[in-house]
Amino acid sequence: MTRIAPLTPPYPPGIEDALRRWMAPHVAHDPLVLFRVLHRHAELASRMRVLGAGLLAHGELPAADRELVIARTCARSGCEYEWGVHAVVFPELTADELAATVHDGADAPVWSPRQRALVGAVDDLHDTATVSPARWAELAAHLPDTQLLEFLVLTGWYRTISGLANALALPPEPWAARFGDNADHAG
Known part of the structure; x- marks a missing residue:
């Protein structure tokens, strides 16, 4: 409840x-x-x-990038509620990519170099509330300044939403995906 x-x-x-x-x-x-x-x-x-x-x-990030950032932010925050809603409502990621947002790191073989930079930067923000200089350079090689700013706000927003959903103890929506879906992918 x-x-x-x-x-x-x-x-x-x-x-x-x-x-x-x-x-x-x-x-x-x-x-x-x-x-x-x-x-x-x-x-x-x-x-x-x-x-x-x-x-x-109305964002500038491509939908697949946006949903990767949201999925990874929610997964790292332990927010199955929001992760599961986005997995179903915005099906931009493959099943392997979705599973990797929960079970794997930025070095997972499923990621392209661009995705690796996004996942790694989300992880940096989650762990340290900043992005390391090396990771920033990697991310900036793929995104213009406008998308870099949007990435930061998007990550912060979904960290906030994750904290809100977790603190409210929201049960998963009955139709939403669950972290355990594709758990066999974990490496």
């Missing part, structure tokens, strides 16, 4: 529309538990949505 109960239908006026705006247009599932909990504080949820939606729908 979550530490703060999510809203349940029927929703207060305006909340139904607000919850639908949080969901990706192609998703037919009910609004996520995370969103329904956040709407206990509708003003805060509204402010958070602007950044979250901007990163998902």
